[in-house]
Amino acid sequence: MRGMRRIGFFSIILLISVAIHADAQAPAGLSPETEACIACHQSVTPGIVADWSRSRMGRTSPREALSKPPMNRRMSADKAPLPETVVGCAECHMLNPDTHRDTFEHQGFRVHTVVTPGDCAVCHPVERDQFDHNLMSRAYGNLMENPVYLSLVTAINGSMTLTDRQLRHVTPDDMTNADACLRCHGTKLTVEEKPVTRDTAMGEMDFPVIQGWPNRGSGRLNPDDTRGNCAACHSRHRFSIEMARKPDTCSECHKGPDVPAYKVYDVSKHGNIYRSLSVSDGWDFNAVPWTVGEDFAAPTCASCHVSMIASPEGEILAERTHRMNDRLAWRIFGLPYAHPHPKSPDTTFIRNKDGLALPTAFDGTPAATFLISKDEMAKRNRIMKGVCGACHSTGWTDGHFRRFEQTIETTNANTLAATQILMRGWEEGIIPGPAAGDSPFNDPLERKWVEQWLFFANSTRYASAMMGADYGVFANGRWYMSKNAHEMLESLKIKAGLPPEGE
Amino acid sequence: MRGMRRIGFFSIILLISVAIHADAQAPAGLSPETEACIACHQSVTPGIVADWSRSRMGRTSPREALSKPPMNRRMSADKAPLPETVVGCAECHMLNPDTHRDTFEHQGFRVHTVVTPGDCAVCHPVERDQFDHNLMSRAYGNLMENPVYLSLVTAINGSMTLTDRQLRHVTPDDMTNADACLRCHGTKLTVEEKPVTRDTAMGEMDFPVIQGWPNRGSGRLNPDDTRGNCAACHSRHRFSIEMARKPDTCSECHKGPDVPAYKVYDVSKHGNIYRSLSVSDGWDFNAVPWTVGEDFAAPTCASCHVSMIASPEGEILAERTHRMNDRLAWRIFGLPYAHPHPKSPDTTFIRNKDGLALPTAFDGTPAATFLISKDEMAKRNRIMKGVCGACHSTGWTDGHFRRFEQTIETTNANTLAATQILMRGWEEGIIPGPAAGDSPFNDPLERKWVEQWLFFANSTRYASAMMGADYGVFANGRWYMSKNAHEMLESLKIKAGLPPEGE
């Protein structure tokens, strides 16, 4: 019934659309292809057409974008295929049709569903290249092609069945992985051979079926063989810098107990200033470069990790980067220990001294060959401190970093204590471990060990890095790190048949 | 001392008030009764008078409300008792005095404290009727008149005392229940026989004493024998659509680990767009109907579940409903398994195959007779997809729903695995279960089982439904579902005196 009404409606729109074309009175700057898209899609998916029409891309031609001084440009290519044309639907969804396995015939056009970094790179090659060197662009492979992590994925996502005395996990199906880890890590998008035919308001149409779709993960494997997803942060169809600079964007993936960066930020002084004053003081989240003291008064995630930051006098305090560890010496996301950042964004070929694909060994030894050098760490710290220095004295910043590195040391020590408990269980044959060919992630004791580094040590380090108080103590911090280790020891004693004597 | 000052102050106000009446120069549209209320209450409770004076009701007469085209109306009755009178204090608090057991004599008027859906229905009968068919309007009875849930309430709220070897729970008192579950579910308001006399600034006055008051729960039992509470979402005394449409309103009851809808929304792409752009883009939360792309660019809770949504071309994409499962096929709030929505908002008479008042049996079998049919489920999915379709292609939406249904299946499977562990404990007499006449909610193992479905399976499903990443994995998601089942099995072995051998 509703479908019927729609068809009538669409016919009118089509007529108008045809009329516009016939008259050649196109709104300035839109390509005819984009006009054709809009003619229907303003009825079919009005929300995204409206989004796009509010976006900067929807109002700006490459020539206009390039008319700005280099420092104020949002575009890093020095030319674009259609310099006078506003960037509309067709300019992205019809780009590079031959590289896209998801390209399909649609109302006379060759259209693809998934716009990829390969498409964005036509105008933003520098940013795409930076992001391609970012760990986040490899988030799919770094997880799914590492046998250690893959056994963790199975222990989490694989459905359980109870046998007589054990819980068995099946290998998780693709949809479950897509619904879990891969929502942030990105799915592998594959186009099925056979399209689906749908009865639409415009009559029957064929559409490609894409396994792994929808997905907004940062390390997505795309149908044009590119990696990553610019829209993870620059959300469709506004593609805005404003949104990418606001911490809510990062919270989509960085709020869980494993990586509580947003939570910590939110209770930090920086987060408080952002929440309390950014609206009433009218901060400008769109300015390029982003000028501290003029456009904003406290950092968001992007200020410290991504954006080009300028002083009011026009000095660049930090260059823009989409390789988000450019300003980070330490990878505080412990695997299982905090360690210097990996040299390469592809971490699958890292081997620790025990031959496992982990950046540190169970005893804490870093896989140093694969990690950045002390010099590189010093350089990255210097860049980060340049951002801090916009508001903080050297004494303040040095004190902060000294304390932060002490916390890296003590959280690693507390991870070691927990690991020693676990290894005793493995060595004494109380629970089967990797040496016995078993997953290190299935026994309850092993799972407590995972929480020691993945939740509690991580939380404590994030809290230290951004001064978010309770995440270093009672909110998944040191309280839990310490409680958990004591419980692990007690559990090991019970499993070993020893009396769990009091402490 | 301060009281003394007040009395002086009030006397002046009273004189002014009397003067206004004498002069008959009432502000246009206020009833004399409302004026009398305001004359004192702008001093006694100035905050709510100010709230009301900013509200649409405080500035609009029914005649004005009805002068709009039907689609733009906020009022569903086609007439009201006082068509020319702005809706003020008296128009609600003096309505239907004879049906209200909380009606009392107050300064010459018959006033009641608790404004109820019965009062609101004078102007909003359609919305009240919809809400009366909403599960939420039955939240009191559905909890407190179901013996299964009631034993859970006791296991949670009943104060504990330690005997020699056991913790005993007393039956929780009414104030504790009101402070706990019933804050959201709603209390039963009963008027005590004897009023209380208070020494007020206006002299001694009598007021009714209402047990269960205050309360803002959605399923409140009111002193006029109506159910529910419109102010749960349309908070007093602004009664605004804006507030009901903002997700913070829903967060009052939907943020806990049992029902983390808000938390998931907050880290979803939708939540991020709302947080990042709704203020800077100036979304209009008051427009009726609510036009996607014009008034808002990403859904809040209300967009998908309640509001009348229109396209910019004026097409209605979804009709307004206050029966909030009108667009929901599945009840993902597992009891203990996710299941098709109940047919009736009153769930107390549901019986599963084992005779328990639960929509599914312990082995997962749905109490199908009491649940909606596959056809009805398909219809509701179609309505919901009509909202999705404002921004998303059919391929996107279908992919999302397919994945979501897979997650319903796997979370139900993981609930089953945990239930089988528990049932083995019951069957082997390791812990006393329902067959032994015992509550299924008191033993530590039973409590872990509750968390399996109530926290972890629920969280995973909410995360799937709204694409909130980590709530499906580490933030109370699959990680916990899997860890908890393994711990349950280990605990059962320890209780059974078996060696808790490693896995």
Next chain:
Amino acid sequence: MRGMRRIGFFSIILLISVAIHADAQAPAGLSPETEACIACHQSVTPGIVADWSRSRMGRTSPREALSKPPMNRRMSADKAPLPETVVGCAECHMLNPDTHRDTFEHQGFRVHTVVTPGDCAVCHPVERDQFDHNLMSRAYGNLMENPVYLSLVTAINGSMTLTDRQLRHVTPDDMTNADACLRCHGTKLTVEEKPVTRDTAMGEMDFPVIQGWPNRGSGRLNPDDTRGNCAACHSRHRFSIEMARKPDTCSECHKGPDVPAYKVYDVSKHGNIYRSLSVSDGWDFNAVPWTVGEDFAAPTCASCHVSMIASPEGEILAERTHRMNDRLAWRIFGLPYAHPHPKSPDTTFIRNKDGLALPTAFDGTPAATFLISKDEMAKRNRIMKGVCGACHSTGWTDGHFRRFEQTIETTNANTLAATQILMRGWEEGIIPGPAAGDSPFNDPLERKWVEQWLFFANSTRYASAMMGADYGVFANGRWYMSKNAHEMLESLKIKAGLPPEGE
């Protein structure tokens, strides 16, 4: 390289600065000392100079501040050293140089790093005195000079090493404590004897090295022997009332599971109104006094606990206080039981009946001599209810408080049940307790006991106090209180070698 560019840049600034001085064309109201600071620091730390320039202090001289009617003043002194001078860098950082051990020679001036309540008190003596009587100003000593709490600090922050059968905690180092508990409680700032020489853009300079810096805790011990930190809430360098009134400020320290005040507020009706309407309704967070119904429509933390609240008619509903328990009868932060507030902000000398420095004994007996009387409690309740009364009727408020006191009683009862389980373990020698000279905080069973009162009873009481629903039930509320006690009993049985028979 970047340094080089900077030096050139700074030289120009210096020349301009010198020129301004030579010309005596200083911007009206700035002291020459402040001008000298700004001349360099607008390049060196532009962010904080910009912050300050937007602040009220950066635009207002004491004379102007004092020209307002007393009720509208933000300054409580009746004179200031430089009545005609805007309060700039020098006016704070060069105040009282002889009392500051962190004073150092800096470009010809005697400057100190840490601005303290002693400095702020020059213009704000009343607020400083109030805050000095606030528990929060003693947060360092109340924690670190109480042997009971200190053993908890060690059990949490002390790094662990695994010996044969035990986990040992070293005494936590100062940096770890500063990174953990003391981030909120405040550090002890001590100035090292030897300054550090840094190679700055202006050449080599000496700076004091301050142990414990940076820190923003409320009970900081400062280098001028004052206690506390006004910038904990009035963040540098805006020092705004607006920010202190917004709940995000309180969330910096009051969001963890031990003290979830902010979390509860956030899901309360009050928090919802704040989040949903404060921006769109344009609440004024800077007005003094703060007028309910005009400036704001629902309370934030400050409305109830700190701010001077007025009615639209100008009546003062509550006086301003920085002793934040002035309106609080009960200290619901249980130690281990909720109790009447301590008389003195210094709680180190409290002794319970067992001689421990705790406000209640393990059996719940309050250390009554050290706690406020019933009369004082009644007085404080009266003040608080005066704030509630701005919007709520007496019946509403009385009902709320009655229920709240019931919850204090039941949560104390549930803490007692858990304590009895623990004490049985101590008495029967199953785990070593205080009587055996052991810490009451290290064994896993003891740690579960800590969570009973510190997390679950606290959360339940905060939820009751502010009507934040799920924090009293499933979100660390009664569900956990009850589950935890049952698990404690089961764990005790296992430790005692008894069968953990089912319940």
